[in-house]
Amino acid sequence: MTYRVLAVNPGSTSTKFAVYDGENQVFAKTLNHSVEELSKFKSIMDQFEMRKNEIEEALKENNIELKSINAVVGRCGGLPPVKSGAYLINEEMIDRLNNRPTLDHASNLGATISYSIANEIGVNSYIYDPVCVDESGDIAKVSGLKGLDRVCLTHALNTRAMAIKYAKMNNKNYKDLNLIVAHLGGGISLNVHEKGKIVDFVSDEEGPFSPERAGRLPAKMLVDLCYSGKYIHKEMVKNVRGKGGIVSYLNTVDAREVEERIANGDEYAKLIYDALALQVAKSIGELATVVNGDVDAIIITGGIAYSKYMSESISKRIKFIAPVEILAGENELEALAFGALRVLEGEEEATIYSETDFIKA
Numbered sequence: 001m002t003y004r005v006l007a008v009n010p011g012s013t014s015t016k017f018a019v020y021d022g023e024n025q026v027f028a029k030t031l032n033h034s035v036e037e038l039s040k041f042k043s044i045m046d047q048f049e050m051r052k053n054e055i056e057e058a059l060k061e062n063n064i065e066l067k068s069i070n071a072v073v074g075r076c077g078g079l080p081p082v083k084s085g086a087y088l089i090n091e092e093m094i095d096r097l098n099n100r101p102t103l104d105h106a107s108n109l110g111a112t113i114s115y116s117i118a119n120e121i122g123v124n125s126y127i128y129d130p131v132c133v134d135e136s137g138d139i140a141k142v143s144g145l146k147g148l149d150r151v152c153l154t155h156a157l158n159t160r161a162m163a164i165k166y167a168k169m170n171n172k173n174y175k176d177l178n179l180i181v182a183h184l185g186g187g188i189s190l191n192v193h194e195k196g197k198i199v200d201f202v203s204d205e206e207g208p209f210s211p212e213r214a215g216r217l218p219a220k221m222l223v224d225l226c227y228s229g230k231y232i233h234k235e236m237v238k239n240v241r242g243k244g245g246i247v248s249y250l251n252t253v254d255a256r257e258v259e260e261r262i263a264n265g266d267e268y269a270k271l272i273y274d275a276l277a278l279q280v281a282k283s284i285g286e287l288a289t290v291v292n293g294d295v296d297a298i299i300i301t302g303g304i305a306y307s308k309y310m311s312e313s314i315s316k317r318i319k320f321i322a323p324v325e326i327l328a329g330e331n332e333l334e335a336l337a338f339g340a341l342r343v344l345e346g347e348e349e350a351t352i353y354s355e356t357d358f359i360k361a
């Protein structure tokens, strides 16, 4: 039987969704939400009805019957640390996301929208590899200041999908490999997969800056800035997430525009872009130490991985560690759909989400 899956990926300014028949994408759409449209809502979760209705309308307009769908799968974020793979969405998860999210992230709507659509048609809904996937041990959590543990937040969905894809492409088993994966998108994060488990990470707050995030900053200077009286809390958060990174230096979040400026001789744009490549390379080097240098491959993924300039700038610094594979794009809809398909086909089992499991763990 070929299963039909609806995959839903809400981002801060868009909702991407697609329908897959088995591994074939039969429909995909990106709904762009204007600042004006989003400004009507007090919180991200209040956008639920609007985004869900727009998905259902688009499916209807394109003659895709809701009833033909066998499962719905969404991206997710704001849960306590979870293991990788699929979780069955239930009331407990929805309650957590609506009332006590651990992270205020648009991807939380991936779960609430998927659950609601699935309930309308009487099928299961799942989240797959949410950003809070955490398989690292105690040693990875030590930050250097008691009470301020490191938090594993990475682009788990795309990075894990690309790690699995790399293994398949090379006729190897994901669970036999040590892989470092760098996701270079609007946000940048990296993780290291040791024999099928994400054992350590560099989150988007701890490593390279990115088009819209500041990444690691000098700690004392940051504290001084917070207390300088120049900014309120909300503004400082925006300075590091939204208005930090490339956009703070070059006033654009579009890496393609940065490259155009470099091609036109802009030395300052080149300095910033080269610094980004250096920071990504340094984080890859850092993660290689987690597995004592025993790295089978380094994978560079995300939208910026389409850039030959960036891929080459990073590769030349890290290829002494392991072979470098470029798997460009954010690939998240495919990762969601393929994950749900593995569950439907019995290759993987979905975990039932339960808060008591976290308390015991």
Ligand SMILES: Nc1ncnc2c1ncn2[C@@H]1O[C@H](COP(=O)(O)OP(=O)(O)O)[C@@H](O)[C@H]1O
Residues within 6 Å of the ligand: 011, 184, 185, 186, 187, 211, 253, 254, 255, 256, 257, 302, 303, 304, 305, 306, 307, 308, 329, 330
């Ligand atoms: N061909 C390309 N060359 C360089 N950068 C690119 C290219 N295509 C997309 N990008 C950049 O990728 C970034 C977005 O990456 P993506 O993984 O789609 O991110 P997100 O989903 O986090 O917004 C943007 O900065 C965009 O300019």
Ligand SMILES: CCCC(=O)OP(=O)(O)O
Residues within 6 Å of the ligand: 011, 131, 153, 154, 155, 185, 186, 187, 188, 189, 203, 204
């Ligand atoms: C690093 C956590 C995941 C995340 O922030 O995702 P986006 O870059 O898609 O917002």
